[in-house]
Amino acid sequence: MNNDVVLKLEGVSKKFCRSLKRSLFYGTVDSAKSMMQINTNQDKLRKSEFWALKDINLELRRGEVLGLIGQNGCGKTTLLRLINGIFPPDTGKITINGRIGALIAVGAGFHPHMSGRENIYLNGTILGMSRKEIDSKYQSIVDFSEIEEFIDAPVSTYSSGMHVRLGFSIAIHSTPDILLIDEILAVGDMKFHQKCFAKIAELLKKDVAVIFVSHNITMVQKICKNGVMLKKGSILNKGKIEDVIADYYNDNNINLFSTDESTSENKSSYDIKNNYIKFFNSKGIETRELYAGEDIIVIMNFNMKMALNNITINFSMSSDEFTYHGYSSCYDKIVFKELNNDTIVKLTIKKPYLSSGNYNLSIGIWDENFIGCYFWDWKTMGQIKITNSNKMLGRFQFEHEWEVINE
Numbered sequence: 001m002n003n004d005v006v007l008k009l010e011g012v013s014k015k016f017c018r019s020l021k022r023s024l025f026y027g028t029v030d031s032a033k034s035m036m037q038i039n040t041n042q043d044k045l046r047k048s049e050f051w052a053l054k055d056i057n058l059e060l061r062r063g064e065v066l067g068l069i070g071q072n073g074c075g076k077t078t079l080l081r082l083i084n085g086i087f088p089p090d091t092g093k094i095t096i097n098g099r100i101g102a103l104i105a106v107g108a109g110f111h112p113h114m115s116g117r118e119n120i121y122l123n124g125t126i127l128g129m130s131r132k133e134i135d136s137k138y139q140s141i142v143d144f145s146e147i148e149e150f151i152d153a154p155v156s157t158y159s160s161g162m163h164v165r166l167g168f169s170i171a172i173h174s175t176p177d178i179l180l181i182d183e184i185l186a187v188g189d190m191k192f193h194q195k196c197f198a199k200i201a202e203l204l205k206k207d208v209a210v211i212f213v214s215h216n217i218t219m220v221q222k223i224c225k226n227g228v229m230l231k232k233g234s235i236l237n238k239g240k241i242e243d244v245i246a247d248y249y250n251d252n253n254i255n256l257f258s259t260d261e262s263t264s265e266n267k268s269s270y271d272i273k274n275n276y277i278k279f280f281n282s283k284g285i286e287t288r289e290l291y292a293g294e295d296i297i298v299i300m301n302f303n304m305k306m307a308l309n310n311i312t313i314n315f316s317m318s319s320d321e322f323t324y325h326g327y328s329s330c331y332d333k334i335v336f337k338e339l340n341n342d343t344i345v346k347l348t349i350k351k352p353y354l355s356s357g358n359y360n361l362s363i364g365i366w367d368e369n370f371i372g373c374y375f376w377d378w379k380t381m382g383q384i385k386i387t388n389s390n391k392m393l394g395r396f397q398f399e400h401e402w403e404v405i406n407e
Helices: 022-036 076-083 116-126 133-143 158-172 190-205 216-223 241-251
Strands: 005-017 050-059 065-069 093-097 098-104 180-184 209-213 227-231 234-240 274-281 289-291 295-303 307-321 321-327 335-340 345-349 357-367 371-376 383-387
Touching: 005 022, 005 076, 022 116, 050 076, 050 209, 050 234, 065 216, 076 133, 076 180, 093 216, 098 158, 098 216, 116 133, 116 158, 116 321, 158 190, 190 209, 190 307, 190 357, 209 216, 216 241, 216 371, 227 241, 234 241, 234 345, 274 371, 289 345, 295 307, 307 345
Parallel strands: 065 209, 065 227, 098 180, 180 209, 289 383
Antiparallel strands: 005 050, 005 093, 227 234, 274 295, 295 345, 307 321, 307 335, 307 357, 357 371, 357 383
């Protein structure tokens, strides 16, 4: 295997049994056959069995962030468990070149009756760390998790957020070559999420490979360059993340820019709401009917339970699902040190020569690395209307002039 490739799956399949009794019977029979070196025919289904994964082929390279998407039950978590060695594949081969750090389930790898301190050593050992290595990193693990006050309490008394804090801290301190993250960051508070995303960005600079699983498609799109879409245990598409996400939307009949209540969404797990958004023309008059070529001034304010630090904001307008005009403070190298209920943000769009029509609006709040999404609203923003009295080719134009220079 190429040294640049840290993970390779070749024809990997995994089957499960719907019946517990048959599962126990099949397991006993297979174990006996294996001991007697008799072929168990793992490539064939028996009664009540089904393929959770079928013929999976993929490679992961150093520094690559691979997004794994698909509906519930498509096999995402099973695939990560195979890679992490929790299950063996029934067919195919998995080759790993390096150490794996996994965040697959809240509390995974922890003994509930042991303290947080004891579980650091237990979980660290499972991840391949030596006692000496854990000793040297122990205080850093505790400091990052921010649960030192409870480190000697049984893990069974921890909340789900505390489990995530400790599990994430141990995983990143194991110096992994491959990091597996399965929806685990959907649990916990926003401050720790910011800390996690900053650490992930730091690991990526060190060529750590990441497989990232989340139902937050916008987060997947921002953090991942490549993607894999699973459907009923098989790979439906793999390649550039934009293409994979487009197939995901098409396969699930999702129109990202629809204003229909059934398909649009206000995505926020942080209890943030858009308090108001106002539009002003170049004369300072508040209006949602603007003329092409004049400045558009956007004033926005948010309602939130607690302040956010070091964040970026993006604002977009779309005339249809194919035409998109976006502005990101991250790309403009503007980071807001603090955003709270009293913060009023102003965006001035200079002389946008857009074609006539109605434009759907969306706004998002992200961390400073444009990875973690705290708020995204395309449901309640409504539209603005652009009027252009000039005929034009395409959806937008830049300022221009014609002249003859060789008379």
